[in-house]
Amino acid sequence: MAVVIVTKNKKKCNGCGACKQICPRQCISMEEDSEGFLYPQIDNKKCIHCNLCDKVCSELHPFSIQEPLICLAAKNNDTKIKLNSSSGGIFSALAEFTLSKGGIVFGARFDDNWGVVMDYIDTKDDLWKFRGSKYLKCDIGQTYLQAKSFLEKGLLVLYTGSSCQIAGLKRFLKIDYTNLIAVDYLCHGAPSPLLWKKYLNQIMHGNISKIKEISFRNKKRGWRNFSLIINSEQENIIDDIFSENAYMKAFLSDLSLRPSCYSCSARNGHASSDITIGDHWAINTINPEFDDDMGVSLILVNTIKGIEIFKQLNINSLKTDFQLSKKWNGAFYPQTEEHLHRKRFFKQLLNTNDVISLIEKELKISFWDHLVKHLFFFKH
Ligand SMILES: Cc1cc2nc3c(=O)[nH]c(=O)nc-3n(C[C@H](O)[C@H](O)[C@H](O)COP(=O)(O)OP(=O)(O)OC[C@H]3O[C@@H](n4cnc5c(N)ncnc54)[C@H](O)[C@@H]3O)c2cc1C
Structure with a gap:
């Protein structure tokens, strides 16, 4: 059975595209899903079931641990x-x-x-x-x-x-x-490239081509207090410490x-x-x-x-x-923990242009959320 990763579990595909690049029949393409991430899709008519795509998949065949020298x-x-x-x-x-x-x-x-x-x-x-x-x-x-x-x-x-x-x-x-x-x-x-695109569209009112410069880690406030800077030819559009910027908060809270x-x-x-x-x-x-x-x-x-x-x-x-x-x-950390509202966040992402409000809303965790999380935790 060929191409396990491609068709089944999204958590088991990191989007590296090794499968696409190894395919001798070029029958795999990388397609964007509704969250904006790329996943391989196979043209079954062209597939010769050589299994090379599965063989090069690092999710199916992870490397064993290396301790640093x-x-x-x-x-x-x-x-x-x-x-x-x-x-x-x-x-x-x-x-x-x-x-x-x-x-x-x-x-x-x-x-x-x-x-x-x-x-x-x-x-x-x-x-x-x-x-x-x-x-x-x-x-x-x-x-x-x-x-x-x-x-x-x-x-x-x-x-x-x-x-x-x-x-x-x-x-x-x-x-x-x-x-x-x-x-x-x-x-x-x-984070999701779709979220990034929508974020840029929102702050630029659709004029992404006017952007001149982007720095995710500007150090004018120091390395620890790094800032997201977005400049157009004429003006400074965004100059936010990471902890006060909606896009960066979504990234660092593991929402996106x-x-x-x-x-x-x-x-x-x-x-x-x-x-x-x-x-x-x-x-x-x-x-x-x-x-x-x-x-x-x-x-x-x-x-x-x-x-x-x-x-x-x-x-x-x-x-x-x-x-x-x-x-x-x-x-x-052994693993990054999924934000409690991730699924809810991505369900709404496709249909909104106001991603900043969506992020701010979904980042909030209520007492009820905590309760549900702990009940779920104890049940499993
Ligand atoms: C999405 C992401 C998450 C990260 N998370 C952590 C973290 O949790 N802890 C931590 O210590 N460091 C993290 N880093 C790495 C860190 O931000 C620096 O990139 C790294 O320390 C190298 O810094 P530098 O000063 O040596 O060089 P820099 O010049 O800052 O490094 C640039 C390098 O990063 C590569 N790069 C930049 N953006 C991307 C991208 N989107 N995809 C692939 N390659 C990219 C460039 O090709 C180049 O090799 C993360 C980086 C990224 C892109």
Whole structure:
């Protein structure tokens, strides 16, 4: 029986698209569902039941756990790069290292409509496109195939993405290429691209094309008090601390994430990556002298190859305690808990243009909600 993931449980599909890219008959397409997430659809008339799609599925075949060999706190030596990055700017250091060797860097950039797509670059001039987190699920496109083709030509390839995207890449490639640097970022979940599109439409009154700049992690109020900034050519449209912005509150309260994010099988060391990067939120309690509130990254080096690469990066780093470093970072929870109103929220999303009011309404948890949740908990 072919294609278990594709047709059944949405929680078991992270949307990596490895199945689509491996299909020898091109009979799988990625289609948007009513929540705005991409899922594979098969043209059964073309399917030859080779089962390759199931074989490359990282949800059906999760990787076993890797304990980090080294755990570090780190910052890019270039202050400007650090300030324009979400955490300590380690992605840029890895990308510069790869490009300096004539390699190729895969990462996520905005498209013409301010959606997010995975792409590749081969020059430092284009690096800014990937710098900075874009807090929505990105479309992988054909990038696993493209990465494979560069790897087979012998080029050094840096592929960065969420843990599920890296697990998908590794299952797709099958071979452990020595010229691949696989880097996942710590992730507690990715929000709906449909919500993002509707949010932009609301704040721009339909004129999304007028947007000039978006930063999800602007640090003018500090790394901890990061802000969402959206500018048009003429004016500043949004300048909100994350805790006061409706879109960011929905994301950080786990209201708007992809279903698979609530049962992720790739997080916490299951991505099969060489290096994992994220925010080192606990740094002020472990090594306060290293914390400049401009961004400190947590680096988990998972493989010997990762150690060799890390040694060559232009960064300032120090060893830090892994268990203590996990504090304050939701990506280390065993799972992200689905917001109580998620289903209700998405049922209404499709039919409203006032997503800001919808978010504010659905984020509120009443005493009754808590009671129902606990009754449900005790019954099961
Ligand atoms: C949806 C999402 C959730 C996250 N959750 C956490 C978390 O819970 N805890 C934590 O410590 N860190 C989390 N991160 C990672 C964190 O925000 C930083 O991206 C990471 O620490 C790298 O920062 P940097 O300063 O080294 O480089 P930056 O320049 O800030 O990193 C940019 C890197 O992120 C990639 N990227 C950006 N947006 C996307 C996207 N939508 N899809 C795929 N790749 C993308 C770029 O390609 C590039 O590789 C999350 C990131 C995303 C996109």
